[in-house]
Amino acid sequence: MNLKKLMAVLAVLALVLTACDAGGGGDETTPTTAVTPDDGTTTETTAGGTDTGAQTGGSRLDEIIARGTLNCGVNETLPGFGSKDETGAFVGFDIDLCRAVAAAVLGDSEAVNYTALTAAQRFEALSSGSIDMLSRNTTWTQSRDGELGVDFAPTTYYDGQQVMALAADGFDSGSGLADLAGAVICTNAGTTTEKNITEAMQAAGTDFTLTTFEDFNIVLENFKSGACDAVTTDGSGLISRKSTDEPAPGDWVIFPAVPISKEPLGPGVAQGDAKWADAVNWSIYAMILAEELGVDSSNVDAMQASPPNGEVQRLLGGEEEKQTAMGLSADAFYNVIKQVGNYGEIFDRHLTVLGLERGLNALWSDGGLIYAPPAR
């Protein structure tokens, strides 16, 4: 009996020891993703060209190149800017900005790992480093620049909050906030649109009832059913909904002509990494410059072969190019234009089809606000 007891204890001990032994010798952590830069030349150029960058050490740009993919935080519920197509792939204006940066940094516009973020999650995702870049219709404000630690890239879309109401109720494009006295105005909860309309209506000295819903689709259903007299959100959202949902042309009107708020939308990166911020900024500037210089995805090869002027030559990676000095490959912006297109192309592709006009977002040379520093 005693012998058996002893044997039992020994057997158990043997088992436990095997377990611990296996624990010592085996893998203790889940295997980390093995990353091999898929493009050797990119890595080499980077190593050769970034003396200053390499010395400061640890820029996110190098990290991304080593990783081989760009982590981009996006919206999946804003038509035209960020949504999912029938196959589940992300499409939109803001998505194309991610693709452009990936094309510039990695040479491949498809090397993006998208994360769909809600408005509440986006800044946490950026500051925690789980995304490299936020491209989710984010308004550039002082507090976000300062307190929240976002470094904003150039504004890619100038928006502004407006109101939409029924022409049948006597509104026209010349109407003002004062005409909304006593109206039920609806908007989606949890964004600055609520605060903006309240402040603007107080300033106009008009009484109104504010009703909020969880998302703008529900706001619009209530507007269509007559539960809301007017709806308010960014002008881009109103125009795109007017172009698709309006029962008959002219039924709905958008006013006031001067929006009640300024909403400069653009991508952002985490503060304190100038090298990475420059790469994002110039990927966007390159798209604007390309439109200005008449370079688009269809003629970029011809333009590269025989550049009409020095700026096109430098932009597309010819002699005296400035890209390698930024830690990018010489043909970074050629890849952007070739794979994604210039600013006007992505605007047309995603926003013009929704009925949005260039307006403020025309090039400065056409009277708009879209402007890029020179490439020299």
Next chain:
Amino acid sequence: MTEPFVNEISESEVAPDKPSAGAIRWARENLFSTFFNSVLSLLMLALIVVFVRGLLSYVFAEERLWNVIPRNMKLYWTEAYPVAEMTRTWVSLGIVLVLAGLSLAVWKVGGKTAPRQFGRTLTSIGITGLVVAILADAPSGIRVGAAAVGAVLFLAGQAVRMMAGERFKEETIHIRSVLLGILLIIGVIVWILPIETGTKTSLTIQGVLLVVSYLLGGVVVRVVSEGLARGVLVGLWLLSLPVVYLVVQRAPVTADVPVMSVFLPSAVAFIVLGGGLLWWMSSGNAGEGGRLAAGVVVIAALGCWLVSMPMLVRFLLLALATFALAAPTFGGTGKAQKNIVIAWSVTVLITAYFMVMMQAETGLVGLQGEFIGGLNLTFLLAVSGLVISFPIGIMLALGRTSSMPIFRLLSTGYIETVRGVPLITVLFFGNLVINRFLPREVELDNIVKAIVAIALFSAAYLAENVRGGLQSIPKGQYEAAKAMGLSTVQMTVFITLPQALRSVIPAIVGQVISLFKDTSLVAIIGLADFLRVARDIVPNQPASLGSLQESLLFAMVIYWIFTFNVSRASLRLERKLGVGER
């Protein structure tokens, strides 16, 4: 159901067979028997007409964007799953359908149907078509089409009923023919609809798979014993869950997993040493030493979570502890001993295999994290949540009714805490806090965290259901079991638990249905389940703007179809087990 009580009595008194009453006579007896009943009937009919007409004119209104639904089928089904790898999803569905076909045959679901019943079904579908045609505020093409199909089905149904008549009442159509007929019709519809050829082919293959496996099941039942076939099928169903989601859909790459250096040696060591230990413990003469050994294994199984070691060893120690605790109870004879050791070896091999698959990175290009979405994710959450919560719930129920204060207190505390908070908070808690309770090297991804949270939540409710069943068992059952010399474990496993579970089937099915719908709350932690696809993703596509109502209505129908089928299946199970008749 609609027959008044009086009618039943007169029937049993006057005629042994139900007289073949015409529609007029039926209406007079059931709808217009008294003046008051006539008024009520007319009122209700008017209400139904108004409601149905409203619903139909809503559905067929011109501004409805129904084309959004078929266009986004892939999105509803799998969300962002890579298009190039869709075969994997089809294979998954095929596995489920093959098992479903086999199960239908082995459990003899449906079996046979009478021609009259078949005719009645056809007739009612036909009447529905005619009602749509009359009441719908739809384009005339749809109305004419509905009327034509309705009339054809109605006439066919009447013809079947007439031919069947009274004399052939006993004659039956085998469910096989009905199944084939339905699949033929579905096949024709699929090939008429304007969908991709690839999808058409896949759908046809799936239908054929179902029928073939049903026929195969019929053969299997004749060859092997029913009990064996059912046991094997239950095992296959349980295995199909990890196989479908972990292996087929994830496409794991095992190159980086230390199979040869860690997994294989551990598995072999556990099979040999653990098997030996269990052999000795279940021999019946281990006595005190056996209990001591079981205690040591349990302590090791719990303690190993505090020190760093491979997950496989932790899980295998847990499994060994379970086996060690059960071995003295279920062992005794040489055959039982052999069975326990075989079961142990199979458990070790299966656990090791799935742990390898779990540690492997996914081989799907360009995707990280949660690529499972849509209806696929909803099913994963509901089914795995249910499967995991079932044993936990039963253990909690037993703990709460146990006579040992420590178990009773822990179970009661757990149940009351979890039932006292909303599921959303449990999901949040699971998403943000679960990792703190686990060893540092374990990183769960969001889907696993959601499954754990749902399972833990559902277990508390399930425990209360099962406890209700346990309490409904007469004291005599316990006393009889004790008198026969059964141990507490044997009494629970063989006498009380089966009775308790049978009597609470309706409550458990209610729990399953609400669990299935509650999975939609995972949208709050960023997972793209079916409802989120229908509510947020599809209506915000530039090409589908303004389709929120259509998309939500579609989601509603899909949820309804599944929950309705679950409740029908449970009704059948109840009838088979005689719940409510004893």
